[in-house]
Amino acid sequence: MNSHVYNRTISHKYTPEFQRNSNIHTMAWVIEPGHWKQHDPFLLMAHDHMRSGVFGVHPHRGIETVTYMIDGNLNHYDNKHGAGVLHPGDAQWMTAGRGVEHVEDAARGELVNLLQLWVNIPAKQKMTAARYQDLRKNDMPHIVENGVSTKVFSGSVNGLTAPTLNITPVTMVEFKMDSGSEITPEIPGSYNGFLYVLKGSGTFGSEHTSGNAGEVLWLGSGNHAERSDIKIKAEEDMHVMLYAGEPVGEPVVARGPFVMNTEDEILQAYIDYRNGTFLD
Template sequence: MTVQRRIRCIKTVQITTNSPIHKSGPILDPGNWQEHDPFLFLMEDIFQRGTFDFHPHRGIETVTYVIDGQLEHFDNKAGHGTLGPGDVQWMTAGRGVIHKEDPAPGSTVHSLQLWINLPSTKKMTEPRYQNLKSEEMPVRQEKGAVIRVFSGSSQGVKASTLNHVPVTMVEMTLEPGASVVQDLPGSYNGFLYILEGSGKFGVDGTEGKKGQALFLSRHDKDEESELIVSANEKLRVLLYAGEPVNEPIVAYGPFVMNTTEEIHQAIRDYQEGKFAE
């Protein structure tokens, strides 16, 4: 049986100025662990060079989507790349990474950074970096619609992206009046974020527009599900959906583990230079 997803709530993102070179707005607030599982946090940032310095992570993956600008990435595990509009970097911090993301000189970057929880069996996995260029991603085409698959699949079109936690991430671009159906396992928890335009979403035709996050209804793990997306005007929207980890979470800054002792260990390891090993 295939169930139809609906939109259970909507959040309008508020962008605030943090400094002369940085504006941001939370899409997923940290702390709502069960609500967003397996996702931990999602921030929309508009920033210039020098906003972020080198910093560590453990126990998570970060997924950065570039809306506009040129973003450079460096880390202490030999990961390096430059991303342009529509590109994604998928970084597995695992047991420890120290990295920095900086706009190219003279560029202002508009981006989304998502944190994905890792299960306890993968918290200390080896770090990994995947550079997902927009033009290299598999594409599903329908009448008036292009669905770019960064992770997971869309009606049989599959990405080769490596996942520790099953995640579907697709970018949908629809012409006015076009509609598409996205398939998802019923167990996946997920949401949409509208980058451009407006449309109707889910079985109830819930209206959404640029700058809004739309959270999907949740269903049984044994069900298959579908999500209907229709464009009122030209629409560009990201869908993130994934398998909940369903484990205890203890977070401290850039470290996300299962227990307080594991957080203390992460801090000690970082202070003792073990993230560089």
């Protein structure tokens, strides 16, 4: 067994730019759609600041969506799960699979601050049954050690394993770190991943690349190692999210809320939706 752990670098970084879509919605692309191979298995990530009324009822097919609440409360309703509320620090893992129709809406009178990630799933599982998992902040595996709060929403990191079910294997971890603290989470060497700094600043990777609030830092290759890690050190109090996942390695065709493998499958999704057979 190969016990060597490859120390990852940061390959590149950037700062998403917020744009005002309306007087109740501003957003930034943490991951801009279209760069399918480079970001595999991640399709896009939006950072939204919004009030009630931004998103009406809408469908999805062929993906999993991962919502992480930074501030505010988000009401959600769908055709299967019923209704619920996500609070600050909560997350939700939605498997759209064959099809889901839902609404995500800020609580009335509130400005909600959230991240939503779209994760690709393999062709053979794109038509699976829809599923919701509400990941409450107080229910997630959590440890505070040496000035670092580690909360695992998906996957396993440093002895903590979340019960979250994934189609595409994904690790999602929230780190809240005191100034001067450090941690080196381990992730599979085959995973593609990134960090998003929500507060504070620090250094990342084996080359100690600087990262500040609002910056996205993509991990360098795992170099075909079975195991890899990424060193994180807080230069000031810091809140940072780590996302890493197993690439799907399949063609991506995306149109609106549907992500499939071929144009014909996208066409069929729209036909199903218009014919009322989308959710069967």
